[in-house]
Amino acid sequence: MMPRLSALLTTTAVLLAAPAVAQANYFAGDVIDGPVGGTLRVGDVDIARDGTGAVAYVKDDGGVPHLFVSRLIGGGFQAPERLDTALPGAASQPVVAASDGGRLVVAFRSGNQLNVAVKPDAPRPFLPPQALVDGASNPSVDMSIHGVAYISFTAPGGSARDVRVARMARTETAFAVLPDVLDVTPAQDAGLGAGRSRIAVSAEGTAVVLWGEAGHVYSRRVFGSKVSTSPQDLNVPAIDGHAGGGADTPDISIEDDASYAWAAFRQQFDDGRLHTVARRLRGGVYEEGKFVDGLGFPAPADVGELAISISGRGEGIAATSAGGGLNAALIHRDEFFPAATVGPAAATSLPAVGIAENGDAYAASLNPDGGVRISGYDISPSKAGVPGPGPLQVLSPPEFGPAEAAGGMDLGVNRAGDAWAVFVQNGPGGRRLVAGGFDREPGRFRTYTSSKFRRFKQPKLTWQSAFEIQGRLRYRVEIDGTAVGETTDRSLTLGSPLTDGIHPWRVVATDRRGQTAATNVRLLRVDGTPPTFESKLTGVRKQGRTLKLAVKASDAFVPDAPQGTADTPGAVANGSGVKSYRIDWGDKSRTDKKRTASHVYRKNGTYTLRISVRDVAGNVTVDKQRLTIKKAK
Known part of the structure; x- marks a missing residue:
């Protein structure tokens, strides 16, 4: 060789x-803010399909809790921005929604007033906060993929506490509070405590709101500035023969198509326990309820917090904390599969879930040992079944101290399956706002x-x-x-x-x-080397006599190397190969394009014979010969 x-x-x-391809990794320990003393609490995380997003949180500034936001750009959380600089009141209950192009909406309380700050798009900064309603609380915000946003909240209306809605159109930067209340009975309070509202917005810009009222969970659609006149009671009379009672803690997630959504909530049953129930919205009707907490019946403990998330295509995940563990159930082909235990969870932990458009789903929780852990799933649209939870991955670096349940935690996922969980750890030097999650390889x-x-x-x-x-x-x-x-x-x-x-x-x-x-x-x-050739002209150089020309060409890098193709042994010594010949006899006759040719000069005189050889790479070698053709006798 x-x-x-x-x-x-x-x-x-x-x-x-x-x-x-290198394997994708879970990562831990990206510090967004801190260490700080005093208050540091996560409010909400949201990530748009294009990977832009933000975490909204509360941090002491001058001894008073204020609203801060760290935007997610290019895979990294940016330097924190305080959004309520002109508001002296204490900030609380921040929530955030993101859509493609860097559009953000952050709703929060300042003192006793509900405010909202809007970032129209990536190039423009946040606009000054807009005051919406005095005496409001418990905001929930969502935004369509096209930038239509809604906020549901609890505020005075027909009673001291009613569920209300504000809307911002796709091309606008300000919200308008809708005049109608959503309560089934406006004269009674709604949206309090575990009955706080939750809202979800479809791709086309319509919304579904869930809230608790008088021991029931209700649902109502919002079409632009119009509130549906047909609220629906989601409490189920019974499941599998087990009678149901009061309900609270609703959550809702909607597909791109506004006809389809999944609602989840807690409801008490005749075993004396609170269970997680899910119901699918199909058109204008909710389908029958089903248990999705994985606790069995009778349950060994009450469910605690719950969360649900579905993709624009309808795949999804719901998680429940109960009995010191985190149970998660997957939605595939419009059906809930049995829940499975993901791992331990602190009794007060709010589970966080998210799913990407490609079917990658995640469930995260704060564990009793103070660690934050996450498990991933890969739901395949081509398979009838669903996978079990992946190995638990630790997101909280132990050197930052234990994660605080009171500091909150939330999770966001982009369309490619990159996930970020944000939480608070309390350790040496104070509290830190920390992000960890999953980063898919290129x-x-x-x-x-x-x-x-x-x-x-x-x-x-x-x-x-x-x-x-x-x-x-x-x-x-x-x-x-x-x-x-x-x-x-x-x-x-x-x-x-x-x-x-x-x-x-x-x-x-x-x-x-x-x-x-x-x-x-x-x-x-x-092949930057021109071909070489030799030519031999035979015959009598007289008018009317036949001359014969033969050209022998080579395209080797190394002189006298064996010829062949570029893929055979010895080919490294060979060039690209001879592609064409051109013989110009110099008397305006037809050019010959073969390596052998014959020619008859019709007139005597002096002519320039031009021979050119081109190789496959485009290199050309030219030789010129001066011929004298004598007159025939």
């Missing part, structure tokens, strides 16, 4: 042995540059983008097993010329956490 060919095969083998991609022979020794190499939502990727180009350049673009022009021959190459994409994906190895074929 020739030495250069051996080196080529060795280099190719090394590149092929390298992993094309997607598979391929190179574009042709493997055909080329004569340019410093070619422009091109490739497609690797899929990545969380920040820009860096691309490293490797040729012959050696890195030759890095860029964030999708092309690179080589700074140094390549030698003639065949060069294995690939591109490696690296994300912000060092995870990589690589293209398949391809070959760069470089």
Whole structure:
């Protein structure tokens, strides 16, 4: 085997042995804020499908709790921003909604007043907070993928405490409070304590609101500025023969299609325990309720908190904390599958769940040992069943101290399945706002540059983008097993010329956490050496006599190397191969395009015979001969 060919095969083998995709990782310990003394409490996390989003939280500033937001951009939480600088009152109950393009809505209480701050899009800053209603509390906010937002809240209306709604249109930056209350009986209080409202907004911009009122959970649709006149009572009379009682703690998540949603809530049954019940909204009717807490009947303990999330396509996950554990149930093909225990959970822990458009789902909880743990699922649309929970992953670095249940926790997921949980840890130096979660590796991609022979020794190499939502990727180009350049673009022009021959190459994409994906190895074929040839002209150089020309050409890098194709042994010594011949006899006659030709000059005189040989890469060698044709006697 020739030495250069051996080196080529060795280099190719090394590149092929390298992993094309590095494994995705759970990560822990991104500190967003702190350490600080005093109040630090998570309110809400929301992440849009494009990966932009924010966490809204409360932190002491000058001895008074105020509203702060850290925006998620390019896969990282940014420096905190205080949004209530002009408001002297103590901030509380912050909630946030995000849609594509950096649009954000943050609702919060300042003193006894409900306010909302809007960030219209990524380029523009947050607008000054808009005061909505005095005496309001318990806000819940959601926004469609197109930027239509709703806030449900509890405020004075027909009674001292009623459930109300405010709406912001897609092209607007201010909210309008709807005049109608949502209560079934406006004269009685609603939306208090565990009966606080929850709202979900479909892609088309209509909303569904759930709330607790007089021991019942009710649902009502909102169409733009119009409130439905047909509220629905979600309490179930019985499930599997077990009589149901009072209900509270509602949650709601909706598909892109407003016709479909899932509601979850707590309801007491005749075993004396609180259970988690789920009901599917289909059109204008809720289907029968079902237990989704995995506790069995009779239950060993009451359920605590619950959460539900579905994707725009209807896949979903619900989680319940109960009996010192976290149980989660998956929704697949419009059905709930039996719940399974994910792991331990503190009795006061609020479970956090999220699901991506690709079917990746997550459940996180705060554990009795003060750690925050998360488990992932990969729901396949092509399979009838669902997977069990993945291994528990710790998100809270122990060096920051235990996570505080009173500090809150929430979870957000983008469309690709990248997940962020945000929580508060209390340790050395004070409290820290910490983020951890799952970061998917860059997607598979391929190179574009042709493997055909080329004569340019410093070619422009091109490739497609690797899929990545969380920040820009860096691309490293490797040729012959050696890195030759890095860029964030999708092309690179080589700074140094390549030698003639065949060069294995690939591109490696690296994300912000060092995870990589690589293209398949391809070959760069470089031939910058023109072909060589010899010619032999025979015959009498007289007018009317036949001359014969034969051309013998070679396109080898190494003189006298054996000929062959670029993929056979010895090919490294060979060029791209002879592609064409051109013989111009210099008398304006037809040009011959073969390596042998014959010609008769009709007139005597002096002519320039021009012979050119072109190889596959485009290199051309030209030879000119001056011929004197004598007059025939």
